[in-house]
Structures are given as structure tokens and as C-alpha cells.
Amino acid sequence: LRRRVAVAGAVAGAVAAGWLYLRQQKERQQRSRRLRDLRALALGQGDFELRDVSGTPRRKADFLGRWVLLYFGFTHCPDVCPEELEKLSRAVQLLERDAALPPLQPLFVTVDPERDDAAALARYLRDFHPRFVGLTGTPEQVRAAAAAFRVYVSAGPRDADGDYVVDHSVLTFLVDPDGLLRDYYSRSRTAEEMAQSVRGHMDTYEPLPP
């Protein structure tokens, strides 16, 4: 009887081991399929073709390998954009204090390409973080970039002086070094909360294997 119990135990053990192995294989396959999907998503989504303040063309691919905090706004913005850019700058500064963290690239994309040319952006961004990169382009390029991030943009009516405000979604996007959208922050988040969240993402980040 004891021998039969031992044999039964060994068989059960072998079956369990086999089942665990198969499950592991299945999980591995699912993981690699997910990674393939994420990689395709990263390449396709949120891409843009714009120009920085020196006139150099910039695409999302140019920012791969870096964490990016991206905000869409315009320089004639009454209050929201300066507030959000101030917050974004402060969040970047807070994270810069920790030398162990990878650098975070602040990025500003205009939703008002008609007025916000390279010079206007350079002037505007001087008041915020020194590493801020400003991007502009043709109305079509800007429209495509905003659409890629599902950002609502609507220019208001012009007044007698030709002045107008642009209504737009107020969001700061966090993009990881693989170009994937990791998180987004609304007006209600403080700079400290933003920095904390970004740090959390940086800590849990695993690069997509090539």
C-alpha cells in the first residue's frame, strides 16, 4: 500500500509539475505577445511631426530613451497655461533633486501655430524650466499632434484687434522612454503630486526588450 501511495504521489507530482510548466509557457507567450503589441502601439500612437524653436524637425522617435512631460497650450493663454507650465517646471525641478532618477524632458506643443512661431515659443518658455523644448508647425501638423493625444482644440472668435483665445483640453502627459503614454495629469494635481506619480512610474518601469 505504501508503495502505491508513493507511486500515486510521484505521478501527481509529475502532473503538477507538467501543468505548472505549461502554464508558465502560456504566460511567457502572453507576455511576449503583449510586449509586441505595446511596441507597435508605441511606434504608432502619439506620433508628431513638428519643429522646435531652432527650426529643427522633431518627431516622437527623437525623444525615445527619455521620459517626457508634455503639455499642449498657447502663448496668448490668459492664466491656465502659465499655471500649468509653472507646475510642470516645478515637478521637473523636484525630480532633478534626485540624482538617481533619469532625466525628465519637459515639452510644450502649441495649439496656436498661427501666432506661436519659433520666436514666440522661445520668448514664452524663457520664463519656465530652462530645458523646456517648444514645438510648433503648420496648422495641419499641430492638428495631427493634438489629435494623436486626443487633445481638444478650438480657436475662439477674433475680436477687433484680431486677438483670440484657444479653448483646449488642459492636460500634462507622461510618456515613457519607449514612447508609451504612461499617465496624464489634470489641473487639479499639484506639482508635488505630479512628481510623486512620475517617480512611481520611473520606479516600476521596465524597458521593452528590443
Place this chain on the structure above:
Amino acid sequence: AAGMAAPTMEERKACWGARDEFWRCLDSHGDDAAQCEKLRRAFEARCPQQWVKHFDKRRDFLKYKKMLETEGYRPPEAAGKS
């Protein structure tokens, strides 16, 4: 495209300051704009017209929000019963 350059940081702060002074005056006079004419003119002088419109709307919205918080939401009177 409009010829005007966007306000600088100093100009923005001057505008916001004038706006805040005007709003403080309104707050202390129960929103009676007639009591705050001078500050209103200073506000309009310091800010682009588009911003004045924007801040006027903002003030209305903030007042509405405050009313909701203090008095609660009152749905519009319906003609019939519920």
C-alpha cells in the same frame, strides 16, 4: 495672424494683479460694479480685451460654483409634477 506679441510674464502678472484688485473690490461691495469703476478701468487697461472677457466669464463661473456649494443645486422649476 495678429500682430501683437503675447504678454510677457511681467505683463501677465500686472494683469492678474489688476484683476485681483478689481475682484477684491467687487467682493467687498457685494458685486456692485458701480462702486469699482476705477479698478475696472485699470483692469481693462492692463489686460488684453480677450483676457478681460475670459476673466469676466471665470468670475461668473466661480460665483455660480460658490452658489452651488452654499445654497445647493436647485433644478429649474418644472411646470408639471415630477
